[in-house]
Each structure stands twice: as structure tokens, then as C-alpha cells.
Amino acid sequence: MTSPQTEKQFLKTYNIHDYDLPLVSVDIAIFSVIDDKLNVLIVKRAQHPRKGKWALPGGFINLSVDKTIDDAAHRKLAGKTGVTNAHLEQVVSVGNSTRDPRGWSVTIAYMALVSVDAVVLKKDDSSEEVVWTPVDRLSKNHNLAFDHSKILESCHKRLKDKVRYTSLPVNLLPPDFTLTELQRIFEVILAKSVEKKSFRRRILDAQILEETGNFRGGSTRPAKLYRVTDNKTNHFFTRNIEGTR
Amino acid sequence: MTSPQTEKQFLKTYNIHDYDLPLVSVDIAIFSVIDDKLNVLIVKRAQHPRKGKWALPGGFINLSVDKTIDDAAHRKLAGKTGVTNAHLEQVVSVGNSTRDPRGWSVTIAYMALVSVDAVVLKKDDSSEEVVWTPVDRLSKNHNLAFDHSKILESCHKRLKDKVRYTSLPVNLLPPDFTLTELQRIFEVILAKSVEKKSFRRRILDAQILEETGNFRGGSTRPAKLYRVTDNKTNHFFTRNIEGTR
DNA sequence: AGAATAGTGTCTGTCAGACATTATGAC
DNA sequence: GTCATAATGTCTGACAGACACTATTCT
Secondary structure, three states: OOOOOOHHHHHHHOOHHHOOOOEEEEEEEEEEEEOOEEEEEEEEEOOOOOOOOEEOOEEEOOOOOOOEHHHHHHHHHHHHHOOOOOEEEEEEEEEEOOOOOOOOEEEEEEEEEOOHHHOOOOOEOOEEEEEEEEHHHOOOOOOOOOOHHHHHHHHHHHHHHHHHHEOHHHHHOOOOEOHHHHHHHHHHHHOOEOOHHHHHHHHHHOOOEEEEEEEEOOOOOOEEEEEEOOOOOOOEOOEOOOOEO | OOOOOOHHHHHHHOOHHHOOOOEEEEEEEEEEEEOOEEEEEEEEEOOOOOOOOEEOOEEEOOOOOOOEHHHHHHHHHHHHHOOOOOEEEEEEEEEEOOOOOOOOEEEEEEEEEOOHHHOOOOOEOOEEEEEEEEHHHOOOOOOOOOOHHHHHHHHHHHHHHHHHHEOHHHHHOOOOEOHHHHHHHHHHHHOOEOOHHHHHHHHHHOOOEEEEEEEEOOOOOOEEEEEEOOOOOOOEOOEOOOOEO
């Protein structure tokens, strides 16, 4: 048949299964700071392939459940942590013929920033264990299944880049926090110490925080508690923070 | 059968076609500056769906030809422009159930920066026309097929962001260029004028250019020609350029 | 009072913006 | 010489780093 076809006719005869398609999954590096260390959530795979190996949480897009790839990422995040409103950001997509033994595969990698005490770890039938692990024990070595060490590295790099010119790390803290706690988060990600006065000036001048009116008391001078002003969770500075040493 | 399975056995019985998979494509916003305007390459679709409509160049990953998604993007770029070594950068992936009438579909969007005189426009059986169009005539309106206006907007935003803190726009020029020409490129993307002295100081201090020794002569004082020092095509500045007005 | 942490005052250095000035070509 | 564009000199302002200082709590 060579007569022109309408789009409707075209779609009627079009069959997805006539073509070879890659597998498509979503993987997430879920970051939190625990005991002054950047941690990432990893799961022990309960299913083939790479059964028994550690990997980033993730899995295939479920075409009947997920309306969008962001939905899929949120579903995976909530499935492992119970967290539904974390900062979730697409980082990179990786696709090639060799990364998954099941065939040509594409994964869309996300990073999530959560406060550790907002998380309730949950296993499911895809993962027999779910644990926080310090990133510095994983990044470089090839400890994770598939290419997840590489993917983690990309996400870690994105986070390290953004800490220098955004206020994004506020998402790693609970709603109320002190400036010292916030500074500590920045120092942990930067892996450098930060000068106190410059840090406070930078954050306070950006007008992204407001005082809660409460204080965190220790055995020393109590510190003012702050919270993020509505929708100011990702301020971009015009100059990088570099830190000292 | 409930006895434990090896990975090999698992893979033997695993069949991709047992699962519903999204369509996966690559789309590219190929940018160049022509007549002091930021242009993007668009194609008139020769095939259904959206036949006859304008769209970004792109198409499905070919599992037997492309080893990686970057390969696929390079293939599409070369197919329309003949350019094989341009700056090509992954921007964002978009996937949902509604963007393509053929079904649940994911596209990995790239942007490419090319010098217009390195390009030889080529049609093929997927596109009956291939043309440069000023971005400001497309961005906001919904002129492009599928969600390509949105995707173009994401790529345009990435470019506008990067012009403020990187030297990336050098990729929009031919190998040899004057500082005034480079400044013009920055101004076009920023949509702002840039102060000459600051611009030169910024670029020259970054040590990303070297003098060719030649000059571009007009009817006025000839300008020094520069080229990019090897592998210095994407310098990151610690402070943003903002421009005036 | 002393220890410890919170928070400020203020100087310096770097780099972008502003704008005046000089340099070099064609005519 | 004039005109046009290339290139520089130099002042200002914004903001990060350094570091000494003060403030507030507990014991």
C-alpha cells in the first residue's frame, strides 16, 4: 500500500513489539548525613541478576503504575524509606548494551536528599537488606552491582558541585536546625572546614532561613533554631564557597 | 520449581518480551549562533506520528547499531550535520505515558554546540526539511511536535546557566576567533551586553585561550586571533558573569 | 571563675562592573 | 588629521576568607 496514510491509520498498525527495545529502570542514590559522614542507602539484591550483591535502590519502570519517570523514582524512594517529599533530582541517564546481563538497558539515575530521622527503612521482596553506608567506603571501589559504583560517583559529584553554589544541603537536615549543624553538613560534603563567619553571612544574607524563635540548649550557650523559608530550599549563590584547608 | 536458581539459569529463562517496555529515543537541541542570534536545528518530520510537523532531530535507539546512548546521540547529530566532534552534553530525560501516541516513551535529551560553518545540513528519510531557526521564535510557543518545545526550553536553560559560569560557548565558534567575537556569543546567549574589560580579564586570566599569532583585519585596528588551549574547552569560573542591563 | 559553644566586628583579597583612555588600522 | 574598532588603566563594589573578639550557658 503506497497511498498516504493518516496518523490514525499509522497508529492502528503500529506495534511496539515489532522493535527491539531497551530495558528501562530508575536508580536512586539516597543521601543523608549520619554521624558527620555522608551516607548512601544500599540494598542487598534478593533477586537475580546479581542476587546477593549490594546495589542502589531502583528497578524497572512499571508502565501501568508510573505515569512518569519521576513517579517511578518517587515510588522507589518511598518504597525503601517511607519518605514522600524529599528533594529528588535527576542526575544522569546511562544506557548501553553491557551494563545489564538481561540486555540493552537504560537507567535514569536520581539523587535524593533526606534527613535520616525522617526515614523508616523497609525491605521488600526485591531486597533482603537495606542499610546506610558511608559513601567514602564505596565510591571508588567496585563494590556495587552493575555499574552502580559509577552511578553513585556521578550523584556524589553532583552533590559536591552543588554544595559549593547552592543551599541544597538544607534538605539533609530535619525541619529545625542550628547554623552550626547546617555548617557541619556543608563541611561533611565539601570534606573541608568552613569559616564560621563567612558561612553565616552567606546563608543569612541569602534570606533563605527564618528563626523559629526556639533554641537548642546544651551545656553551653543555646543556639538559635532556624527553618527554611517556604520554597527557598534551593538558593543559587553567585559565588562559590570553597572552604579552608 | 522452588529450588534456588543460579544467575545463569535465571538469564536463560528471562525473556524481555514478557514485560511491557517504554519506547526509548534520543533528541538533540543542536545550537549555533547565526547573525547574532541563537539558533537551533529543527527538522520537518517525514514519518508518522506528527508527520509534517517540526521537531528536534532525534529518534529511537538502534540496539544493533548503538553501543551506548551517547553513541545514539552522536549518530543523530552526525546524521543531520555531518559534525562528529562537537560538544555534546546530556541535559535531561523525560518519560511518561502521554508524550508519544505510540505508547509510554522515554527520551534522553542532549544539547550540542556547533560552529555553523562546520555544519552541512542533511535530510534523510525521517526528515523532509532541516533548517536553522532562531530559538526566540520557538521557545515559549508550542510550535514543535511532541513535548519538544519543553525539551528545547530545558536545553536552552542549561545553556543560559552555563554561559554564566563556564567557558562552554567557545564551542559555538570556529577554531580561530577574536575576543570580540567570543564576547558577542556570550552576549547573545545572556541576552545582555557584557562589559568589555571584565570579559577579557575573565577569559584571559582563566588561561583557556592561546594566541594564534594571526590577526583578523577589517578596515580598523586588526584583532588578535585566539584558539582554545587543548582540552580547556569547559573551564568553570568561581564567580558568575552577570552582564549589564 | 573556667570551659565550651554561639555569635559578631572588621580587615584583607579576589574578581566583576564601570568607564575613561590609549593604540592601531583604513581613508 | 578623522573614524572605527582593539586593547588597556584604574577605580569601585560585592562578597568570601581570616581571625580576634564578645556573649551566654553550665559546672
